[in-house]
Amino acid sequence: MNDWTCEDGLKWRPLSPFGVEIDHDLAEPLTGATKERFYALLSRHGYVLARGQALTMDQQTALMQRIGPIIRRPQENGYISTDVGVPSSRTELSFHADAAYTDAPFAAISLHAVDVVDDASGTRFVSAERGYATMPPDLRARLDGTCAEMISPTLEGVGVRACDQREPGATERAKHPAVRVNPRTGRPCIGVSEMHTARLCGMGWDESRALLGAVYDHLYAPGNHTEHLWRRGDIVIWDNLTLQHARGSLDNAGRRVLQRVVAGA
Template sequence: MESKQLGPGFAAEILGVDLSAAMSDGDFDAIKQIWLENKVAVFRDQNLSDNDLLRFTERFGPLFVHVRSQFNDKTRPGIMLISNIKENGRDLGELGNGDLAWHSDQSYSAEPVFATLMYAIEIPTEGGGTWFCDTARAYENLPEATKARIDGLKQNFSIEVTVETQHVALTEEQRQLKPPVTHPLVRTHPELGRKSLYLSPAHSTGLADLPADEGAALLAELEDWAGRPEFTYLHEWRVGDVVMWDNTSTMHRRDAFSADERRLLKRTGFELPPERAVPF
């Protein structure tokens, strides 16, 4: 399996793979290994049916279904539409055209999704890129004193924080499915044992067990550190791209794009096995 590094020490393009075709266990394992090591994997020039996308996603683990179900595909709820397009005056998908702040997907969940995949159908000519941050390398490169200072700290998350960046309000039922949660600030990779900063400013309500101002200052310091160029990669989308990322070891954000342009992606995800689904 051939791959090409895209970012500084992480994010790799996997070459010569057609995700719509039958794939041997050996090829699948090689892809999974490259993805785990690189945290973000990119496949270019794909032409996938919904079933192709779901089949590839489910091979890694149980299919994730988004709690904000308004834009889940009606017949295949494992697919969510991400789009700013309006059809007959109604939104075709979620998330509009604005900037989206750094986050790790579903960090507001007790058992956050392991990986997210996005498949690009329509892409604007300018803007709308996705920035990825390697939070494992950001952790590894911290001064030892900082590692000691943050060891054992916990962070609070809430789905409510995201409300202003979404354009469909949560229903009462959805809110009840996602009560506030607390996760370790430094988490261990469920398969590799590697440690990373578990940062997700778009869902965070602050550090637990610290005075609010001290916690906010520490989080801001860690988020600034992680956002440095040596830990980040900008993915500039092309039609046909499939990008999959490891939410345990990365966070991501999106640049805004013009409301006059069209952007449409199909999103899927897969879960961790139940015994390793809670961040530790």
């Protein structure tokens, strides 16, 4: 593990292959240079982990308000819990960025483990920014300037690749660039994902599926992938365009309650 650095009153260290971990009590309001350093690390790395936290919903909301307006809808701001007696509370979720089928994908997401079985469940992450920067030039040239049909899938589609189905079920559909520029960083990110991309525009289904498969082979490769195994007190904050996230089935995870606060664009 990398050595810790202390700058502006904030102790942090880089994680592999991306992100940073900080050692700081986030229940105390961030001020001055410490506050600026925290948000600079999030902007630069796209992912911040802190352990041993005990944040109220109000404290977590205050932390996220600097990033963007808080999404107050109950399904976005609240608790993700396996206690809910519906299949969607435990189902697998394929890689995606939240609300990527809209004109304004969420700015950042935070999850705080308030009650979990330690190390029994995880959230997986890949860097869509790093994936674009390291993409082979010929593959990048094929993706640049392409638009994608993005969908909000029905429940049956949340754990699979939408592009593998000729007509995936959807509650919403829209066209967006296959490469999106993150408005918070000015850096390009791969904008297509397993869950939300039905096809690339202007191509037949076979051609679109093959190109998306090549992009996904690169984006979701082990060297661009990490999984955070949850322990009580952990909080992870990530930029929703810089990173995509996913999870496996929670059928054997035991009780899992994550406090979630989302900042909008």
